[in-house]
Amino acid sequence: MSGSNLSAPASAATPAEGLSFTVHSMPAPVLGDERRTRAGRLKMLAILAVCAAPVIASYLTYFVIRPEGRSNYSELIEPQRALPDLPLTDLQGVPVKAASLKGQWLLIVVGGAACDAVCEKSLYLQRQLREALGRDRDRLDKVWLVTDAQPVGAEVLKAISAGTPTHVLRVPSEALARWLAPATGQTLDRHLYIVDPMGQWMMRVPPDPQPAKLKRDIEKLLRASASWDVPGR
Numbered sequence: 001m002s003g004s005n006l007s008a009p010a011s012a013a014t015p016a017e018g019l020s021f022t023v024h025s026m027p028a029p030v031l032g033d034e035r036r037t038r039a040g041r042l043k044m045l046a047i048l049a050v051c052a053a054p055v056i057a058s059y060l061t062y063f064v065i066r067p068e069g070r071s072n073y074s075e076l077i078e079p080q081r082a083l084p085d086l087p088l089t090d091l092q093g094v095p096v097k098a099a100s101l102k103g104q105w106l107l108i109v110v111g112g113a114a115c116d117a118v119c120e121k122s123l124y125l126q127r128q129l130r131e132a133l134g135r136d137r138d139r140l141d142k143v144w145l146v147t148d149a150q151p152v153g154a155e156v157l158k159a160i161s162a163g164t165p166t167h168v169l170r171v172p173s174e175a176l177a178r179w180l181a182p183a184t185g186q187t188l189d190r191h192l193y194i195v196d197p198m199g200q201w202m203m204r205v206p207p208d209p210q211p212a213k214l215k216r217d218i219e220k221l222l223r224a225s226a227s228w229d230v231p232g233r
Contacts, residue, residue, distance in 0.1 A: 073213035074194060074203040075183070083199030084178050088169045091152060096169055099199070103233035104141040105221065106195040110180065110188045113150035122192060123160055125211060130164070132215055136222050138231035142166040147173040147188070183207075194218065197229050 088096040107126050111119035126142050133140060144166050146152065152168065160166040173188065179201060182188045186207060194203035194217070202221070205214055222229075 072203070072217060073210070074205045074217045076203055077201055080196075080200040080202055081179055083195070083201070086171050086179065087175055088171050091146075091168055091170065100233075101141075101143065101167075101195075102199045103197050105139055105197060105218075105225075105229070106141050106143050106193075107218070108143045108145060108180070108193040108195060110145045110147060110176070110191070110193070112148045112189070113146050113152045115153065115156050118189060120156070122189075123156075123166065125209065125214075126166070126192065127160070127163070129211065129215055129218065132211075133218065133222070136219075137164075139222055139229060140218065144168045145176060146170045147176060180204075194221065196221070196225070 083098055083101065086098040088098055090096055107129065109119065109122045109126055111122070115123070123144060126144075130137050130140050130142055142160075142164070144160065146168060147170075149170070157168070160168070176188070180188065180193050181204075182191055183204060183206075190207040192205035192209065192214075193201060194205065195201050203217065205217075
């Protein structure tokens with residue numbers, strides 16, 4: 001229209017001002033914490049290795065490095081079987097933790113409470129072998145695992161309580177089968193079983209064992225573990 005004075009708004013006439021952004025640097029990773037974590041893990045692994053080294057070395061020496069000088073009478077169990085969480089009780093029915101058996105070498109007899117002639121012979125041999133070890137006898141515990149709920153005869157209990165008592169514990173045979181096993185064609189009660197202080201079943205003794213040969217097996221094991229095993233739990 002004539003006479004009109006059309007003009008752009010002042011704000012529109014002003015050139016748009018450029019937007020500015022300020023970019024701040026990202027925080028650097030905390031490398032010191034990562035290094036400390038790695039160092040801590042390495043130290044822990046080193047400590048574990050130092051603790052396990054004597055055990056590994058003694059077994060390697062006995063079972064691997066010098067095989068030509070070794071003749072086992074008892075059968076070596078390979079791989080060894082770790083002690084499971086067996087439902088053990090004492091003769092009064094009080095639960096006993098399976099882990100309480102660890103810390104000593106074990107010579108184990110298995111059988112029913114009636115304790116037939118084979119059982120009596122095994123318990124007698126168990127006692128005689130321990131006493132024959134002399135100063136090392138306190139590194140070996142005698143254990144009788146009773147696989148039924150029948151009462152144990154008073155005479156048998158009296159006999160195995162003489163001197164250092166035998167640990168008598170009940171365990172169902174089906175549960176025990178998760179750990180110990182007889183040789184082919186044999187029953188569980190025909191053997192004695194040798195277990196190391198870590199709860200690993202290591203050896204199965206032949207039926208009707210020869211005491212002198214079995215004693216040599218036990219003495220070799222005690223010598224091989226002398227650097228890390230001590231008497232008592």
